[in-house]
Amino acid sequence: MTNIPDSYDPDRIESNWQDEWQDSDVYEFDPSDSDTQYVIDTPPPYPSGNLHLGHGLGWSYIDFSARFHRLQGDAVLFPQGWDCHGLPTEVKVEEVNDIHRTDVSNEEFRDLCVEWTNARIEEMKQTMRELGFSQDWSAEYRTMDPEYWGQTQESFVEMADDDMVYRDEHPVNWCPRCETAIADAEVENVDRSGTLYYVTFEGVGNDDIEIATTRPELLAACVGMAVDPDDERFADRVGDTFEVPLFGQEVELVADDDVDPEFGTGAVMICTFGDKQDVDWWAEYDFDLRPVFTEDGHLNENAGEFEGLSIDDAKDEIADALDDEGVLVDSEPTEQSVGACWRCDTPIEILSKEQWFVEVDQDLILEKADDVEWIPEHMHDRLVDWTESMEWDWVISRQRVFATPIPAWECRDCGYWHIASAAECPVDPNEESPAVGECPECGSGATPEESRGAGGEAAETNWRGETDVMDTWMDSSITPLHISGWPQDIDLDDFEPVDLRPQGHDIIRTWAFYTLLRTGALTDEKPWDDILVNGMVFGPDGNKMSKSRGNVVEPDEAIEEYSADAVRQALALGGRPGSDVQFQWKEVKSASRFLTKLWNIVKFAGGHFDEDTPDIADPAYRDADRWILSELTRVADEVEAEMEAYRFDAALRRLREFAWEDLADDYVELVKGRLYNGRPGERAAAEKTLYTAVTSVVRMLSVFSPHVTEEIWQHLPGTEGSVHNAAWPDPDYLDEDAEVAGRHIAETASEVRAWKSESGMPLNEDLDRVELYFEPGQNGKLDTYDLSETVNAPIKLVEGRPDVELVPVDVDGDESEIGPEFRSEAGAVLQGIEAADPAEIQAQIHSGDTVTVEAAGESYDLDADWLSVDEEYRAESGEEVTVLEASFGTILIYE
RNA sequence: GGGUUCGUGGUCUAGUUGGUUAUGACGCGGCCCUUACAAGGCCGAGGUCGGUGGUUCGAAUCCGCCCGAACCCA
Numbered sequence: 001m002t003n004i005p006d007s008y009d010p011d012r013i014e015s016n017w018q019d020e021w022q023d024s025d026v027y028e029f030d031p032s033d034s035d036t037q038y039v040i041d042t043p044p045p046y047p048s049g050n051l052h053l054g055h056g057l058g059w060s061y062i063d064f065s066a067r068f069h070r071l072q073g074d075a076v077l078f079p080q081g082w083d084c085h086g087l088p089t090e091v092k093v094e095e096v097n098d099i100h101r102t103d104v105s106n107e108e109f110r111d112l113c114v115e116w117t118n119a120r121i122e123e124m125k126q127t128m129r130e131l132g133f134s135q136d137w138s139a140e141y142r143t144m145d146p147e148y149w150g151q152t153q154e155s156f157v158e159m160a161d162d163d164m165v166y167r168d169e170h171p172v173n174w175c176p177r178c179e180t181a182i183a184d185a186e187v188e189n190v191d192r193s194g195t196l197y198y199v200t201f202e203g204v205g206n207d208d209i210e211i212a213t214t215r216p217e218l219l220a221a222c223v224g225m226a227v228d229p230d231d232e233r234f235a236d237r238v239g240d241t242f243e244v245p246l247f248g249q250e251v252e253l254v255a256d257d258d259v260d261p262e263f264g265t266g267a268v269m270i271c272t273f274g275d276k277q278d279v280d281w282w283a284e285y286d287f288d289l290r291p292v293f294t295e296d297g298h299l300n301e302n303a304g305e306f307e308g309l310s311i312d313d314a315k316d317e318i319a320d321a322l323d324d325e326g327v328l329v330d331s332e333p334t335e336q337s338v339g340a341c342w343r344c345d346t347p348i349e350i351l352s353k354e355q356w357f358v359e360v361d362q363d364l365i366l367e368k369a370d371d372v373e374w375i376p377e378h379m380h381d382r383l384v385d386w387t388e389s390m391e392w393d394w395v396i397s398r399q400r401v402f403a404t405p406i407p408a409w410e411c412r413d414c415g416y417w418h419i420a421s422a423a424e425c426p427v428d429p430n431e432e433s434p435a436v437g438e439c440p441e442c443g444s445g446a447t448p449e450e451s452r453g454a455g456g457e458a459a460e461t462n463w464r465g466e467t468d469v470m471d472t473w474m475d476s477s478i479t480p481l482h483i484s485g486w487p488q489d490i491d492l493d494d495f496e497p498v499d500l501r502p503q504g505h506d507i508i509r510t511w512a513f514y515t516l517l518r519t520g521a522l523t524d525e526k527p528w529d530d531i532l533v534n535g536m537v538f539g540p541d542g543n544k545m546s547k548s549r550g551n552v553v554e555p556d557e558a559i560e561e562y563s564a565d566a567v568r569q570a571l572a573l574g575g576r577p578g579s580d581v582q583f584q585w586k587e588v589k590s591a592s593r594f595l596t597k598l599w600n601i602v603k604f605a606g607g608h609f610d611e612d613t614p615d616i617a618d619p620a621y622r623d624a625d626r627w628i629l630s631e632l633t634r635v636a637d638e639v640e641a642e643m644e645a646y647r648f649d650a651a652l653r654r655l656r657e658f659a660w661e662d663l664a665d666d667y668v669e670l671v672k673g674r675l676y677n678g679r680p681g682e683r684a685a686a687e688k689t690l691y692t693a694v695t696s697v698v699r700m701l702s703v704f705s706p707h708v709t710e711e712i713w714q715h716l717p718g719t720e721g722s723v724h725n726a727a728w729p730d731p732d733y734l735d736e737d738a739e740v741a742g743r744h745i746a747e748t749a750s751e752v753r754a755w756k757s758e759s760g761m762p763l764n765e766d767l768d769r770v771e772l773y774f775e776p777g778q779n780g781k782l783d784t785y786d787l788s789e790t791v792n793a794p795i796k797l798v799e800g801r802p803d804v805e806l807v808p809v810d811v812d813g814d815e816s817e818i819g820p821e822f823r824s825e826a827g828a829v830l831q832g833i834e835a836a837d838p839a840e841i842q843a844q845i846h847s848g849d850t851v852t853v854e855a856a857g858e859s860y861d862l863d864a865d866w867l868s869v870d871e872e873y874r875a876e877s878g879e880e881v882t883v884l885e886a887s888f889g890t891i892l893i894y895e
Numbered sequence: 896g897g898g899u900u901c902g903u904g905g906u907c908u909a910g911u912u913g914g915u916u917a918u919g920a921c922g923c924g925g926c927c928c929u930u931a932c933a934a935g936g937c938c939g940a941g942g943u944c945g946g947u948g949g950u951u952c953g954a955a956u957c958c959g960c961c962c963g964a965a966c967c968c969a
Contacts, residue, residue, distance in 0.1 A: 008934085189969070337969075378899060382967060385898070389968070505966080536966090542907090544965095573920085575908075579900080580965075584907060586921035596934045604931030653909075653919080668931075676930085756929095757937040763929045816914045819952045826952035868915090 004606045004715045008599035010563030010592075014707040018129050026722045027066075027134040029077040037077065038069035039498040041480050041528055042135070043511070044081030044143065046088070049120035051127035052545070053537045053571075054504070056555050057581055060571045061534055061648060062502045063133045067703040068643045070134075071728040079139035079483050080128075084117045085149075085403040085472040087178055087343055092116065093402075106401050106430070113402040114144055127555055132564050132706045134724065141482060143475040149404040150426025151482055152475045155522060157407065158492065160419045164359045164521050165396075167408075167417055171279045172395045174351040175341035176297025176311070180399040181355050183471060184392060185510045187339045187348055196264060196334040197319055200327040201225070201242035204250055209234075209242055210329055212264020214336055215274055216322060217314035220247045220303040221292040224270035224285060229255035231266050244269075245327045246318065247304065254285055273350035275339070276391065293349050295399075311349075356397040356406060356468065360390050360517065368516045368526040372501075375646050376578035379505060379533040383516070386509040394517070396471045403469035409434050410464045416441035418463070422487075429465030439463075477514035480527040492523050501528040505535065505578075532646055535580035537571075542582050553583050565705035566591035572648045572704055594656055595708055598701070601664050602712050605690045608675050608683075614718030619685035622674075623783035627742020628667040629733035631658065632693050636729050639700055652704055659697050666746040667693070669753075673789020682785075695719070696729035741782040744888050748772060751884045751891055752791040767793035768894040773802045778888040793893075802890050804883060808838035810870040817866045828856045833867065842869045 021027065031037060040062055045055060066078040093112045094101055101109050121142070128135070141148055159165045172181040194214045201209050211225065222244045227234040238255045251269070258277060259268060270281045272289050281287070292302045299306050299314050306314050322328040339348045365387050374380035397406060405428045407420035418434050420427050438444060444462040480498050484490060503511055512531065519527035538544055539551030546552065558567045569591035574581030621629070635658045642651035671686040678686070695716060702709035702723045713723035752770065756763055770793045774780035784795035813833045819826045832855025833841070844851040845864045853860050884891040 006931095376900090381899065385968065509967085538965095573908080582907065584921080586907075590920055593934060597932065600932035600935085602931085607931075650909085657919085664931085665936090672930090753929095754937055757927065760927075762927090763936085765929095812915065814915075815953065819914070821952090823952050828952090830952085 004599075004603050004712070006603070008596050008708070010565060010595070010708065013711045014130075014132070014559075014564050017707045017710050018132065021134075022129070024722070026724050027070075027076075027078065027136050029075060029079075029136045029139060031075050034073055034075040036074045038066070038072075038074040038500070039077040039483065040066060040079070041483060041498050041501040041515075042079055042081065043503050044083040044141070044476055044479060045124065046083050046086065047117050047120040047124060048088075049123040051124040051555065053553060053555055053558075053583055054545075055124075056131060056567070057537050057571050057574070058502060058504060058534045059128065059131065059133050060568050061532060061577055061646070062500075063131075063568075063706075064572065064643070064648050064703050065500060065502075065532075065646070066134055067706065067724060068728075070724060071699060071703070071726060072640075073727060077139060077483065078135050079141065080135040080137065081141040081476075081479060081482070082117070082121050082143065083472060083476045084114075084142055084144035085469075085475055087180075087400060087402075089113050089117060090400060090402050101401055109401050117142075117144060130559055130564055131555060131568065134706070139483065143404075143472070144402075146426045148482065149475065151487065152404045152470065152478060153407045153420065153425040153427065154422045154487060155478050155481070155518065156470070156474065157420055157422050157425065158522055159358065159518075162521070164361075165356065165419075166359070167354065167356050169352055169354045170357065170392070170395075171273055171350045171352045172355055172392075173339065173348045174295065174353070175344065175346055175348055176293070176295070177344050177346040178341060178400075179295050181351075181353060181395050181397060182341060182348065183395055183473070184390065185473075185513070186342045188342045188345075189337045190340045190345065190347075191335060191337050192347075194334055194336050195319075195331050197322070197331045198265065198329040199245060199322055200329055201245060201251075201269075202327075204241040204243055206237070206240040209237070209240070209253070209267055210265045211267045211269050213269055214334060215271075215315070216318040217299070217306075217311055218271040218274050218292065219244055219269070219318060219322075220299070220306070221271040221273070221290045222247070222249070222251055222269045223272055223287040223290055224251050224281065225253045225267060226256045226259045226270055226281060227253060227267050228259040228261040229257060231259075231261045233266055245325055246321055249290070254281075256281065256284075272352070275350065279350060289352060291352060293351060295351070297346075297349070355395045356408075356470075357393040358396050358474075358517070359521075360393050361521065362387050362390060364520045365513065365516045368520045371526045372516075372528060373530045375530060375532045376576075379508060379531070379578065382505065382508045383512055386513060394471075394514075396474055397468040398471055399467075400469055403472060404475055405429055406466045406468055406470055408466045410466065411439040411442060411444055412462045412464050413444040414439060414442035429463075430467060431465070433461045433463050473510055473514045474518075476511060477518040478522075480515065480519055481522065495519070495523040495525055497526050498528050499530065501531040503531070503533060505533045508533070530646075533578055535575070535578055537574075538580060538582045540583055540585060545583075558583075558585075558588055561585075562588045562592040563595070563707070565595055565708050569594070569652060569704050572652045574649070576649050577646050594660065595705060597660055597664060598697075599708065599712070601659065601668065602694060602698070602715075604668060605694045606715060608687050609691060609717050611717050613687050613691045616684050616688040616691075619688045620681050621685050621689065622682075622785060623738055623741040624667060624670045624745055624786045625685050625689040626733065626735050626738030627745070628662060628693055629689060629731060630735040630739050630742070631662050632696055632729075633731045633733045636696060636700065636731055640728065643703070648704075655697065655700055655704075659701070662746075663693055663697065666750065670745065670749055670786040670790050674786055677789070691716075691718075692731065696731060699723060699726050699729055702726075737779070740779050744772070744778075744782055744886075745787045747886055747888070748787055748891055749790045751886060752893065755882065755884060755893065764792055767791065769794045769796060770894070771796040771798055771802065771892040772886075772888075773798045773800060773890040773892065775889040776800070780888075802883070802892050804881065804892070806871040808842045808869045808871050811836060811838050811841045812868050812870065813862070814866045814868075818862070822860070825855075825858075825860075828858075829853060829860050829862070831855060832860065833862075838869055841867060845869065 066076050070076045093116050156165055173187050175182055196212055196214055197216050198210055198212050238253055240253045241250050243250055270278050272282055272291055273279050290302055292299055294300050297311050299309050301307050341348055369383050407425055407427050407429055409418050409429050416439055418436055424435055484495055515527050541551050543549055543551055566588050570587035573587055639651045639654050674682050674686045698709045698712050710723050713719050770791055780797050780799050788795045811833050813830050818829055822829050832853045836853055849864050851862045851864050851867055853862055882893040
């Protein structure tokens with residue numbers, strides 16, 4: 001007898017176990033525990049402070065895998081990192097403290113960012129805790145910690161040593177609002193309405209030409225002009241020279257295939273730079289460089305009288321000036337797609353700047369990506385498409401504050417750039433001088449010993465510390481290395497791919513891409529064996545969750561309404577991993593009902609357990625026991641296979657079906673009689689079977705619903721420690737004969753139960769007797785003990801047909817036999833069977849192996865086995881009897 | 896404009912080697928307190944599997960086209 005509380009109280013259970021786990025080591029990664037490991041490259045989220053259901057889905061998948069592998073006996077590392085650095089935090093800190101980042105020292109500003117970030121992390125950890133995620137918090141990391149960003153720097157140094165990091169002047173995407181360079185991955189295309197201006201350029205010794213542009217503010221930067229080589233309108237004009245209106249520089253016309261002759265007049269101006277196409281042409285035709293924009297989005301001295309105007313103002317004023325000059329021929333509204341900063345949506349410009357770059361080795365990335373198992377598979381295509389479309393190397397320098405410092409110094413005398421050694425990291429080059437001392441290039445003096453270590457003294461040397469910082473993706477693209485223990489515990493050469501990278505599809509071109517790039521470059525290994533890409537979570541209305549739509553559901557809201565254990569199941573069942581999940585209250589509700597059901601199953605079963613139940617030896621199993629144990633064996637195997645394939649939805653569905661339908665509805669009902677009234681030996685077999693089934697289900701289900709299963713586990717006899725440190729059940733009771741018998745027993749019980757319910761009689765109403773008639777070929781041997789107790793009647797088993805009047809009403813042909821046999825005539829044969837007299841067909845079946853059917857004027861001989869005759873009871877003869885049809889034959893009930 | 900994924904009862908969903916009556920949940924209607932569970936049980940209504948053409952004896956499933964949705968890229 002166990003002392004399981006009468007009612008299931010998830011609020012109490014969940015907070016109680018969350019507290020318990022907090023102070024225990026159930027989730028601790030201990031490689032000495034096991035020969036096999038399972039290491040998860042958990043996403044380090046940006047600490048926004050809000051862990052939404054989208055995170056909830058991703059982390060649920062991770063948690064299912066982590067818990068499953070723990071039960072499988074692997075030493076599981078489920079770490080949790082935080083991707084702290086970045087512009088959003090800077091903006092937030094400026095806003096909250098009502099300062100501009102230049103109002104305080106970099107150090108002070110950084111401290112404010114760290115403080116703010118730590119508070120946000122605590123908020124998100126709280127929600128993670130409430131959802132029951134099983135991170136090993138001793139493996140937590142924050143990319144803003146010196147230990148971590150020192151590793152980022154070290155990885156930078158390693159790549160620089162191999163010439164995969166370099167500093168150069170190159171056109172880069174530039175956000176004029178954030179005033180920083182950004183990578184291609186950070187540029188998003190947005191559709192906008194704009195104006196297309198038609199402008200005449202005066203010919204120099206040749207005819208004028210008319211071009212179309214949406215960007216008159218770039219006229220000052222115009223350095224060339226292009227047309228399609230096959231464009232008849234411009235035949236013979238290549239090489240002509242024109243004067244740029246308002247600004248006066250002369251430009252030449254070139255012919256290039258990349259010009260779209262359909263756009264505007266067919267002639268376009270080439271500027272430095274309007275877009276990436278301009279950069280290509282500029283490089284190919286060796287045009288001048290005439291930059292016209294400043295870093296903060298204004299026009300510079302190259303714009304003459306327009307200097308100082310913002311880009312938007314300049315667009316209007318220059319258009320007006322063109323009109324005044326009489327060279328603005330026409331203008332019309334147009335739809336265009338422009339590149340914009342992903343953070344602030346400001347249209348980006350392309351500026352040529354000295355920046356730090358990481359080489360993009362497309363072949364290496366594609367090779368590693370190909371070695372990784374992608375789930376779902378088609379996500380691999382996204383990575384390939386993105387990689388193949390990369391034109392520029394990755395610009396990693398950012399003109400910001402809250403990020404990993406680039407560990408490099410420039411010699412004030414000769415401009416030589418010195419990069420720190422690995423041993424110097426972490427290092428802030430603006431606080432410290434390099435260990436190298438004198439400039440290796442020009443020998444310019446430095447006194448490193450005295451100047452190191454104290455802030456500000458670096459300025460006394462000839463070294464100028466780099467003020468640019470790194471793209472935050474430089475931090476997060478080494479997570480597989482960090483969690484593997486590099487650089488303290490392993491060298492780069494020792495790195496082996498970790499087991500799983502879970503992540504969202506929205507960051508394939510960033511996190512997945514950069515990690516493949518960096519791990520590949522640093523170790524020549526793929527970063528992980530499997531990548532599991534999760535979909536998005538939509539609101540209950542099927543739309544993307546958004547405050548303006550008012551369809552946002554927060555995790556704590558759902559947990560409060562039902563329970564974390566139920567929410568996790570709802571997320572698991574939302575669809576196969578990779579597909580988007582629509583959050584639905586009904587799924588949470590149905591999960592919650594299932595958990596109540598489970599609780600009640602355990603309450604019932606536990607009432608029959610005592611301390612000796614686990615040790616019952618050689619029980620005298622009956623058919624019902626053998627049947628449910630055999631089903632359990634299948635379920636454990638199937639669920640294991642689904643979990644290994646990351647089919648959490650299928651795994652949980654199977655488990656629920658077994659627990660509710662097979663175990664609760666059928667088995668428990670079948671053995672109640674034996675448990676309450678049976679002799680000790682008979683009872684013991686049922687008790688042991690129940691015990692095996694319940695403890696197995698609880699263990700498997702602990703993956704999905706960790707709290708209630710832990711609570712139950714503690715109440716069960718024979719258990720030790722946490723269910724989360726138990727072993728995956730490995731029942732070995734396959735018994736096909738018992739399965740057949742068990743299915744017949746369960747079906748009969750269920751049919752009789754339904755009939756009693758329909759007839760308005762109590763389920764425990766006793767009956768005179770029940771007879772089971774087995775069709776030829778059905779195994780009619782089964783154990784009637786439990787069935788008799790359940791339906792409350794003596795059971796009689798009979799081979800053959802009951803002595804009641806049966807009328808053949810329909811004949812079915814087996815299409816999988818008749819189809820291949822008669823091919824194109826199969827349709828006619830089936831129609832013939834349908835049209836024939838069932839009684840006549842039945843007579844033929846009884847008299848021989850062959851049945852002849854008339855169809856479409858032809859006779860066809862069919863194997864009698866291909867036909868089955870449906871019969872109905874038309875009249876009852878003699879004794880009053882109720883006839884139920886079953887899959888194996890017929891059930892007769894005598895009241 | 897290019898690409899990917901996907902359209903199954905009112906809602907969401909299972910069904911990836913073509914083969915009897917298409918799965919389940921929630922909702923809806925009716926009946927029932929049965930010594931684990933009314934937070935339950937039983938029964939029922941509700942689907943031309945987006946449309947269309949094809950392959951096949953046979954298509955939710957394979958192929959073509961069309962319509963619609965979402966996402967990625969330009």
